[in-house]
Amino acid sequence: MNKKALIIGTGLGGLATGMRLIKHGYQVDFVEKYHQSGGRLNQLKKDGFTFDMGPSFFSMSYEFDELVKYCDTTMPFEFVELDPLYSVNFKKGGKNYLIYKDLKKLAEQFATEEPNFEQSIHKYLKRAGELFHDTEHIVIKQNFNSIAGYLVQLARVPWKHAPMMVRSIWDELNRNFDSYEVKVILSLIAFFLGATPFDTPAVYSLLSYTELQHDGYYNVKGGMYKIVEGMEKWLRERGAKFNFNTEIVDFRSSNGQITSFIDQDGASWQADVHVVNADAAWFRGAILNRKKYSPEKLDKQKWTLGPFTIYLGIDKKIPNIHHHNYFLGENFKDYAGKIFKNSMGLDKPYYYVNALSKFNAECAPEGMENLFILCPVPDLRYKPDWSDREEIAHNIIGDLSSRLDFDIESSTISKTILDPTHWQSMFNLYKGSGLGLAHDLNQIGGFRPRNIDEKFNNVYYVGASTVPGTGLPMTIISSKLVTEQILKGYGSLS
Ligand SMILES: Cc1cc2nc3c(=O)[nH]c(=O)nc-3n(C[C@H](O)[C@H](O)[C@H](O)COP(=O)(O)OP(=O)(O)OC[C@H]3O[C@@H](n4cnc5c(N)ncnc54)[C@H](O)[C@@H]3O)c2cc1C
Numbered sequence: 001m002n003k004k005a006l007i008i009g010t011g012l013g014g015l016a017t018g019m020r021l022i023k024h025g026y027q028v029d030f031v032e033k034y035h036q037s038g039g040r041l042n043q044l045k046k047d048g049f050t051f052d053m054g055p056s057f058f059s060m061s062y063e064f065d066e067l068v069k070y071c072d073t074t075m076p077f078e079f080v081e082l083d084p085l086y087s088v089n090f091k092k093g094g095k096n097y098l099i100y101k102d103l104k105k106l107a108e109q110f111a112t113e114e115p116n117f118e119q120s121i122h123k124y125l126k127r128a129g130e131l132f133h134d135t136e137h138i139v140i141k142q143n144f145n146s147i148a149g150y151l152v153q154l155a156r157v158p159w160k161h162a163p164m165m166v167r168s169i170w171d172e173l174n175r176n177f178d179s180y181e182v183k184v185i186l187s188l189i190a191f192f193l194g195a196t197p198f199d200t201p202a203v204y205s206l207l208s209y210t211e212l213q214h215d216g217y218y219n220v221k222g223g224m225y226k227i228v229e230g231m232e233k234w235l236r237e238r239g240a241k242f243n244f245n246t247e248i249v250d251f252r253s254s255n256g257q258i259t260s261f262i263d264q265d266g267a268s269w270q271a272d273v274h275v276v277n278a279d280a281a282w283f284r285g286a287i288l289n290r291k292k293y294s295p296e297k298l299d300k301q302k303w304t305l306g307p308f309t310i311y312l313g314i315d316k317k318i319p320n321i322h323h324h325n326y327f328l329g330e331n332f333k334d335y336a337g338k339i340f341k342n343s344m345g346l347d348k349p350y351y352y353v354n355a356l357s358k359f360n361a362e363c364a365p366e367g368m369e370n371l372f373i374l375c376p377v378p379d380l381r382y383k384p385d386w387s388d389r390e391e392i393a394h395n396i397i398g399d400l401s402s403r404l405d406f407d408i409e410s411s412t413i414s415k416t417i418l419d420p421t422h423w424q425s426m427f428n429l430y431k432g433s434g435l436g437l438a439h440d441l442n443q444i445g446g447f448r449p450r451n452i453d454e455k456f457n458n459v460y461y462v463g464a465s466t467v468p469g470t471g472l473p474m475t476i477i478s479s480k481l482v483t484e485q486i487l488k489g490y491g492s493l494s
Helices: 012-023 062-070 103-109 117-140 147-154 169-176 180-187 189-193 202-214 225-237 280-286 295-300 332-339 389-404 420-427 472-490
Strands: 004-008 027-031 043-046 049-052 079-081 086-089 096-099 218-220 241-243 248-254 257-263 273-276 306-314 324-327 351-354 369-377 412-418 459-461
Touching (some): 004 012, 012 027, 012 273, 043 306, 043 412, 049 306, 049 369, 062 472, 096 103, 103 117, 103 202, 117 147, 117 202, 169 180, 180 189, 225 241, 273 472, 280 295, 306 389, 324 389, 351 389, 369 389, 389 412, 459 472
Parallel strands (some): 004 027, 004 273, 027 241, 086 324, 273 459
Antiparallel strands (some): 043 049, 079 218, 086 096, 248 257, 306 369, 306 412, 324 351, 351 369
């Protein structure tokens, strides 16, 4: 008889693990707290507009290729490569820098600010590329069953990269570039990892390589949620069952094994193997009552910034906006240093805007536009009260209006604002942290919460806060790593 796997959570990691387990002959059931699949990769439909709620683009598209190949299937969605990748604006009336993967074209953007850009970026990316290829298989795509094992593996990374562990991304940029604009733009990747470029090790400059040279950025025809729809359809066609509005709140165990998980209504869920897609650190503390993951301990960890997201339906087309846009300021060092702990007000925010309808007309009524605004903000440890959300949103929308020279407020016919309290309650994101545990050197690899439970030998973890880390491609890799672990314990059944 087939072994049954219960997957707690239908985020990308949960769905991808479900696909891999079905491929190996497992029967797969999902329980999900939210009313539909996707986790952070979710969708909001409102007033005739369709919004991607979280992720709006991704790198390392070949990880999706690997997943579908693994499952002997074809891609149930269509990728579109971004070109330019995004635009960056530093001030009202200032230049919009278009970030191209074609480095010659990119150099033209910085012709005044950084005359030697082309030469410098080649040198910078060569180093970053070596780092990527020297660590991808040794560190990123590896399971570590102990810290010692991790350290042994790390020692295999060529020693020439050691200075990049002690230097910050900003130091590395300073060594290669002079222009403020170039340095700020190339350092934005640090925020995805949960820290500022001033305290993120230069090893992570490898992300610039994945962004600008290796594979670029992609999104999906019809919107990012097509990924989730395609995967869910594939899973349902192969017998997977989805149980929404079902939150696991407790468990029963015996002899070192989970015997059942209990939902909010007291119903019990039994399976041979359990895969937790909820945040791997939060779940261990809040549901499994592990002291090591108590709120006091978790509060001492480093977490990525909270999302403050605004979804706007606009009753006309906006002329001066690109598909993906960053709106920044001229006080980067000050802002970056203070935004994590909110000693900097949110009245002059830095934010990202995605105009999905620019390239996916079906996501807005004819002649209209939908806008997704993401402003990274302090998590609930540092700013628990968001009663000023309307005011913050008003500031952001006002700033955007003046930069675009377009009155957004008076053209808005649909508005939804989500702050970190919503993100926490929708998906159990710890203290509303958007990307999960940060990626400090002491929170990655062997130091990150493992994908095998410490106590119950039939419980595994997948997703952003276990190995290897956050972001869509990393979550797909996470599903591969956890499947390897499950197969070691239970074997392939097909
Ligand atoms: C605003 C925002 C923008 C982002 N933008 C990008 C981007 O552009 N590119 C990119 O690559 N990444 C981006 N990310 C990061 C990316 O979304 C995540 O890294 C990835 O989606 C995490 O997937 P996951 O598998 O860890 O699961 P999650 O998405 O966290 O899903 C976990 C699921 O488990 C469910 N769950 C939790 N607890 C329970 C429980 N007790 N019982 C039942 N169900 C439970 C949750 O409801 C959720 O559906 C963004 C994230 C956010 C928040």
